[in-house]
Amino acid sequence: MTQVLAPPERPAPRATVGAGWLAVGATTAKAAQTVVLLVFAAVLDPGEFGLIALGSVVLNVVTVLSDLGTSTALVHLRGDAERAARSAVTLALATSTALVAVVWVAAPWLATMLQAGDTGAGVLRGVVLCAPLVAVAGVSGELLRRALDFRRRVLPDIAGNLVSAVVTIGALAAGRGAYSLVYGQLALAVVVLAGFWAVRRPVRPGWSREDVRALLVFGRSLAAGSVLTLLMLNLDYVIVAHRLGPHDVGVYSMAFRLAAMPYVLIALVIGGAVFAHLCRLRGSEIGRAAVDAAVVLHALVVPLYVALLVLAPRLTVLGEQWAPAVPALRWLAVYGLLLCLLELLLATLKSVGRTQDLLRLTALHLVVLLGLLLAVVDHGVTAAAAAQAAAGLVTVAAAVPLVRRRVPGLDRPALLRLLRRLAPVATAAAALAGVAVVLDRVVPGSPDALPRLAVVAAPALAAYAGTLLLLDVDDHTGARALLARVRPAWLGVLPIVALAAAGGYAAVTSPGLLLLGIAGLVVLAAAAYRVEWAALGYVVVEPFGDLLAEVHPQAVKVAGAVLFLAWLARLVVDPRPRGLRQPAVVALGCLLLLLLASFAAAGADPETGGAHALTYTSYVLVVVVLVDTVARGRPGPQVVARRLATAFLLSCTAAGLVATVGFLQDGGRAGGPLSDPNDLAFFMIAALPFALLRVRRTPLTAVLLAGAAAVLVVATLATLSRGALLGLAVMAVVAVAIGALRATSAVAVAAAAGVAVVALWATHADTVDRSLLEKDHVASQNVDRRVTTWTIAAEMTARHPLLGQGPGGFEAAAAQYVPAGVPVVRQTVAHQMYLDVSAELGLPALAAFLAAIGYGVRGAVRARRSPQLRPLADAVLVAFAGTLTAACFLSEQLYLPVWLLIALGTALGMAHAARPVPEPATRRDEGVLACASSS
Numbered sequence: 027m028t029q030v031l032a033p034p035e036r037p038a039p040r041a042t043v044g045a046g047w048l049a050v051g052a053t054t055a056k057a058a059q060t061v062v063l064l065v066f067a068a069v070l071d072p073g074e075f076g077l078i079a080l081g082s083v084v085l086n087v088v089t090v091l092s093d094l095g096t097s098t099a100l101v102h103l104r105g106d107a108e109r110a111a112r113s114a115v116t117l118a119l120a121t122s123t124a125l126v127a128v129v130w131v132a133a134p135w136l137a138t139m140l141q142a143g144d145t146g147a148g149v150l151r152g153v154v155l156c157a158p159l160v161a162v163a164g165v166s167g168e169l170l171r172r173a174l175d176f177r178r179r180v181l182p183d184i185a186g187n188l189v190s191a192v193v194t195i196g197a198l199a200a201g202r203g204a205y206s207l208v209y210g211q212l213a214l215a216v217v218v219l220a221g222f223w224a225v226r227r228p229v230r231p232g233w234s235r236e237d238v239r240a241l242l243v244f245g246r247s248l249a250a251g252s253v254l255t256l257l258m259l260n261l262d263y264v265i266v267a268h269r270l271g272p273h274d275v276g277v278y279s280m281a282f283r284l285a286a287m288p289y290v291l292i293a294l295v296i297g298g299a300v301f302a303h304l305c306r307l308r309g310s311e312i313g314r315a316a317v318d319a320a321v322v323l324h325a326l327v328v329p330l331y332v333a334l335l336v337l338a339p340r341l342t343v344l345g346e347q348w349a350p351a352v353p354a355l356r357w358l359a360v361y362g363l364l365l366c367l368l369e370l371l372l373a374t375l376k377s378v379g380r381t382q383d384l385l386r387l388t389a390l391h392l393v394v395l396l397g398l399l400l401a402v403v404d405h406g407v408t409a410a411a412a413a414q415a416a417a418g419l420v421t422v423a424a425a426v427p428l429v430r431r432r433v434p435g436l437d438r439p440a441l442l443r444l445l446r447r448l449a450p451v452a453t454a455a456a457a458l459a460g461v462a463v464v465l466d467r468v469v470p471g472s473p474d475a476l477p478r479l480a481v482v483a484a485p486a487l488a489a490y491a492g493t494l495l496l497l498d499v500d501d502h503t504g505a506r507a508l509l510a511r512v513r514p515a516w517l518g519v520l521p522i523v524a525l526a527a528a529g530g531y532a533a534v535t536s537p538g539l540l541l542l543g544i545a546g547l548v549v550l551a552a553a554a555y556r557v558e559w560a561a562l563g564y565v566v567v568e569p570f571g572d573l574l575a576e577v578h579p580q581a582v583k584v585a586g587a588v589l590f591l592a593w594l595a596r597l598v599v600d601p602r603p604r605g606l607r608q609p610a611v612v613a614l615g616c617l618l619l620l621l622l623a624s625f626a627a628a629g630a631d632p633e634t635g636g637a638h639a640l641t642y643t644s645y646v647l648v649v650v651v652l653v654d655t656v657a658r659g660r661p662g663p664q665v666v667a668r669r670l671a672t673a674f675l676l677s678c679t680a681a682g683l684v685a686t687v688g689f690l691q692d693g694g695r696a697g698g699p700l701s702d703p704n705d706l707a708f709f710m711i712a713a714l715p716f717a718l719l720r721v722r723r724t725p726l727t728a729v730l731l732a733g734a735a736a737v738l739v740v741a742t743l744a745t746l747s748r749g750a751l752l753g754l755a756v757m758a759v760v761a762v763a764i765g766a767l768r769a770t771s772a773v774a775v776a777a778a779a780g781v782a783v784v785a786l787w788a789t790h791a792d793t794v795d796r797s798l799l800e801k802d803h804v805a806s807q808n809v810d811r812r813v814t815t816w817t818i819a820a821e822m823t824a825r826h827p828l829l830g831q832g833p834g835g836f837e838a839a840a841a842q843y844v845p846a847g848v849p850v851v852r853q854t855v856a857h858q859m860y861l862d863v864s865a866e867l868g869l870p871a872l873a874a875f876l877a878a879i880g881y882g883v884r885g886a887v888r889a890r891r892s893p894q895l896r897p898l899a900d901a902v903l904v905a906f907a908g909t910l911t912a913a914c915f916l917s918e919q920l921y922l923p924v925w926l927l928i929a930l931g932t933a934l935g936m937a938h939a940a941r942p943v944p945e946p947a948t949r950r951d952e953g954v955l956a957c958a959s960s961s
Contacts (some may be wrong), residue, residue, distance in 0.1 A: 037299035051282060058191035065195055066216055076278070077204040077272060081149045084136070084265050085211065088129060088154050092161035096247070111165050112232025118161035119231065129154045139268060142173055146272075150206035155216035165224035165229050181223025190214035225489070248937070261392065262410055265399045270407070278407040281351040286365075287359035288330040293366035297373040304377035313435020316374045320367075321447045325498075329490040332455045333483060334359040334625055336462045336636075340482075342474045350407070357411035360626050363416035371425045380432050380687045387428065392422040395779040449615060450497035456618045460643040461488035463636050464587070468580055469898035496597040497606065556653050557596050558666055560589040562673045564648070568922040569674075569681040569709050573699035593651045596658075605653035610932045612648045612883035617867075617874040624829040624867045638866070638920070641716050645925040649878075652926070656933035663937035667930055671716040674926065678713035679734040681706065682741030689744040697746035702946070705917050707750030710742040711757065711908040715901040749915030757908035764890075766900035812857050818843040819861035823869065830868040835916035855917035859924075862917045877920070879910070882928035885935020890938055892938050902930050 070880075132152050137146035165181070170179040195209030203208065222228075262282070267275045300319045304312050338355045339567040341348050360503035375383050400412035430436050440927055462482060471478040562861075567574065567585045574581035597603060605611055625639050652670070659666030685698025685706055717735035742750050821843045822831055831839050837854040856862040864872040889899035906927055909918070918924060 027767070028351075033437035036264055058187040060815060062191050062194050065198060074204050074276070077146050077149055078207050079151045080263060080267060080272075080275065081207050084129060084150050085153045085157070088122065088125045088157045089160050091125055091600065092118050092157055092164075101469060106490070108169070108229075109232070109234060110237040111169055113234050113237040114165045115229050116233055116349050118159055118165060120705070122158040122161040126157055128153050133592060149204050149208060150486050152205065153211050155208075157210050159215035159219045162229075163219040163222050166226060166249040169229070177402060180223040181225060181874060182218045184212045185221050186218035189217045207238060247368060261920055262399060262414060265396075265403050266407065266410055269403050271523075274407050277348065277351045278354060278410060280341075280344075281355040281358050281407070281411065282347055285331075285334060285355060285362040287605035288327045289362050289365050289369070292326045292330075293323060293369045295858055297369040300370065301373040301377050304374060307377075312374070312378065313433055313437075313440055316370065316433065316436065317444050317447075320370055320444055321451075323366060323370055324448055325451050325494065328455050329458050329487060330491075331359045331363045332459050332622070333462060333486060334362075334587075335480070335622075336459050337466065337483060338474065340466075340479050341477055343476045346474075354409040354411035356626060357408065357415045361411070361415040361418045362423050364415065368418065368422055368425060368831050371422070371429050374429055374433050374436075377384030377435055381840075383428055385485055387421060387425050390424055393415055393421050395657050428488045428943045449612075450494055453497055453615060454490045454493035455632075456622070456643050457621065457647070458486045458490035460647065461489040463735055464583060470876035489947065492594060496594065496603065499602070503749075524743065527663050556660075557589070557592045557651075558659050560592040561652055561666075561670060563924065564589045565670055565674045565922070566677040569677045569706075570699040572701045573684075581645070586648065590647055590653055593654065597961040603650075603654045605932065605936060606650065608653065608881070609937065610878045610885070610928055611650055611653065613874045613877035613881060614649055614928075617871055617878065618643060618646055620829070620871040620874060622870065624832050627829045627832070635832050641920045642833065645920075647920070647927050648922075649932070651931050652929035653936070656929070657936050657940075663933060663940075664894055664898070667933055667937070670926075671898060671901065671930065675713045675716040678709050679717075679737050682710055682737045686737070686744055693953045696741055697748045697848045698741070704747045704749065705918065705921055707742050707745040708748035708909065708912055708916055708923055710738045710745070711750050711753045711912060712820030712905050712927065714738045714742075714754075714908070715757065715761070715766070715900075715904040718761070719897040719901055740930070747912075747916070749912045752915070753912035756911040759909040761900075761904045764900060764903065766904055767896075776960055814845070814858045815840075816861055817860055819856035819865040821856065822865035823861065827864075827869045830864065830866045835866050836862060836886055852921070857915060857917055859913035859919050860918050878928055879906070881925070881935075884908070885933070885938075886931040889934035889938040895934055895938055896928075899934050902927055902934065 069530045115592070133147040133150045136150060167179055167182075189914045190210045191212050193213040197206035197209045263279065264276060266278050296319060302314070304315055307315055335356055338352050339351050341355060342897040368387075368588075372384050372387065375381075376388075395413065395417035399410060402409040402413050430441070464480040465485060466473075469478055469481055565580055571582045608816055619638055621642050625635055640642070656663050656666045656670070681699045685696035685700075685703075688698055689696035696706065697703045698706055700706040700709070714735055717731045717738065739754070742754060758767075818840050819836065822836065822839065836856055856865060860872060860876075863875050883903065885898040886902040890903075892899075905923075909923055909927065912918070913924070
């Protein structure tokens with residue numbers, strides 16, 4: 027009797043080799059299908075597009091039911107597979123023919139239930155005619171997969187999809203409408219079957235009771251799981267069609283098909299190759315191979331889904347009729363990413379023979395999805411998409427512990443290694459999102475233009491690839507190995523050719539733009555030569571952000587982009603970044619992941635939420651860049667850190683002078699180069715400790731630094747910010763407590779500030795008195811507002827503790843949380859940094875943010891043990907004390923000071939850890955010293 031057992035042990039090629047051939051076929055097939063999809067979207071209205079989707083659903087169900095899982099069971103069969111394949115062909119022909127007959131009889135009823143009309147019935151009847159051909163071809167294809175002959179396995183699929191695309195588009199051009207799907211699918215089935223018969227001997231029908239029984243033992247659960255999977259993937263179409271009609275099915279289908287592309291093109295390909303490979307492994311090798319496959323899979327699909335999340339509004343390049351699909355596309359992108367992970371988990375279970383577990387998980391997914399869809403589908407296609415994401419999350423949460431128990435080698439350490447290997451992927455995805463958001467805002471042209479979308483998407487994907495190559499030092503994703511196969515000469519020639527072409531075009535059309543581009547390249551080259559210069563420039567620019575925005579709205583972002591690009595250029599030369607494994611940087615990486623999850627889940631205003639998410643991402647990258655720059659800077663970390671602190675001090679002093687002059691001229695509250703006086707005060711108190719470092723100075727330097735400190739104190743007073751004044755008081759206490767402040771320095775600064783205040787009050791008494799009266803008039807009202815905003819933020823946190831309201835969600839949702847009897851508060855922030863973060867991003871994100879701050883403080887505390895680093899470490903600690911106190915009354919998480927202090931504290935801790943520890947003196951050394959002293 028033929029039994030379904032593990033295949034014979036013999037050397038097998040790597041799964042990635044087979045995945046490569048399958049990827050070629052899948053890429054060609056998906057490219058052809060994408061072309062057809064775009065033509066459908068351009069030619070058909072959403073109603074006709076819905077008929078296409080429903081026809082595809084019925085065809086998929088019939089195809090899966092045709093062979094009852096027996097063709098796939100051939101891959102796992104020990105015995106005479108060629109003989110068993112004959113029984114599989116007979117069973118597939120009989121089952122598929124019966125199903126075609128059932129569909130032909132039931133087509134009118136199905137069309138009525140799905141609101142598809144007479145045209146829908148005709149499409150359903152026509153499209154299932156190809157099912158017997160597909161079933162027979164499937165047996166030949168699985169025999170080739172069993173032999174790991176992936177090259178011949180993909181050739182028929184490639185030919186069939188190309189012919190099908192030509193036939194479908196020709197039928198559309200002839201005006202056949204939704205019936206074009208019928209002609210295309212029939213052409214596909216005929217060509218694929220003929221192709222398989224050309225590359226291997228045709229499988230003739232036959233029958234063996236033992237073979238059928240052996241195949242069904244393995245295949246019945248697999249078939250049931252496949253049916254449930256198919257229902258799970260298509261149940262939403264049926265329910266949406268029944269409840270909302272074909273128009274909404276068309277809108278939903280467009281979003282679903284786009285979100286499913288990475289899953290079909292990559293996850294199914296890798297899952298199929300991994301299944302065949304894992305079947306040949308034993309013991310813990312299965313778990314290790316599954317972890318390797320998971321890293322490669324996520325490295326490929328994560329950038330595509332992040333791009334879909336960020337660039338979803340650009341779906342209108344296909345026509346304005348698809349604008350309602352944008353919110354659904356974002357939810358389905360999250361679902362697609364979960365589905366990719368689930369595919370690999372199910373393939374791993376299937377490889378160890380746990381088909382019953384596969385069936386249970388698929389049934390769980392289907393039941394959860396059905397319940398959620400029935401509950402929310404009446405709210406529209408966006409609610410249906412959200413239900414898909416929720417059901418996928420529940421299933422993944424159930425699958426992970428089950429796989430850990432069933433699959434050897436997938437213990438807790440293995441999963442932790444997987445998370446560490448995926449850290450570069452997550453960081454690179456954040457870089458992709460940041461670049462895409464920035465380019466989508468700054469690139470000119472119509473948002474609905476396809477070339478503009480390409481201009482935005484290409485650099486974003488390049489940023490992902492570059493960041494991944496730099497961070498994945500051990501090449502867990504295989505990206506470096508792939509790059510090594512590319513001839514290095516092309517890597518240099520292609521950018522040069524591109525720059526030459528762009529320069530020649532600009533010289534003719536926009537000479538001024540060309541000169542500006544050349545100047546930008548010179549600046550970027552200088553910054554790449556010394557990243558420290560770019561870091562100093564960025565720190566100097568930040569305190570003048572709002573003033574520079576009047577010159578150009580993206581001025582500060584350009585400075586940040588120059589810093590990041592210069593750092594990437596350094597990593598190309600020396601791809602060994604330092605500090606990425608520091609706890610503060612890891613905590614910030616967790617914050618980024620939670621930020622993306624919050625942005626995707628909350629569904630807040632995309633413009634405001636995107637701006638907040640971009641700001642968070644940019645500051646996290648700034649911390650990473652500054653930590654690495656200080657660690658590798660010349661002439662040494664201590665000098666580079668001190669230069670950064672000095673540059674920040676001088677820039678804030680200049681900003682304080684501008685603010686003070688404006689205060690004396692116009693009264694009110696000093697804002698200067700920043701529109702909000704509270705933000706300016708935050709910069710002032712963050713910079714003040716760096717003017718009071720306990721280091722040796724010349725008399726002239728001491729006088730200049732005392733003057734700078736006095737300017738900062740006076741500017742802080744002129745802002746009339748009570749939170750900043752409290753921060754100043756706390757700073758003074760901490761400075762005295764840790765011995766960071768000389769008595770002479772304190773007296774000098776106090777005297778200079780006092781003289782300046784008295785002089786300014788004497789010369790501008792009217793202005794100062796008027797400003798104080800205005801502040802006193804609104805003081806009590808401000809207190810009431812702060813209490814209200816804090817209450818609102820706390821209530822938001824209580825109701826949405828995990829992911830919050832989403833970036834920028836406080837402003838959008840504040841009106842819904844105003845306490846009864848309190849006037850509506852029109853505030854964009856909570857005026858409390860910690861509550862602001864928890865309200866918008868959730869408590870886990872707040873914990874990650876506080877952890878990064880705590881690790882920055884820890885680094886500064888440890889650096890105090892080194893005499894050379896202690897003065898700067900003391901200044902960082904004092905600045906932390908003041909800013910974290912002021913942040914109890916100000917929302918400053920979207921400004922540089924806190925992030926700069928995290929970077930400096932982390933870098934100082936690294937510098938202290940890198941210093942050599944002096945060895946204890948030996949007895950011989952003591953004797954030499956004694957002889958030297960006596961002589």
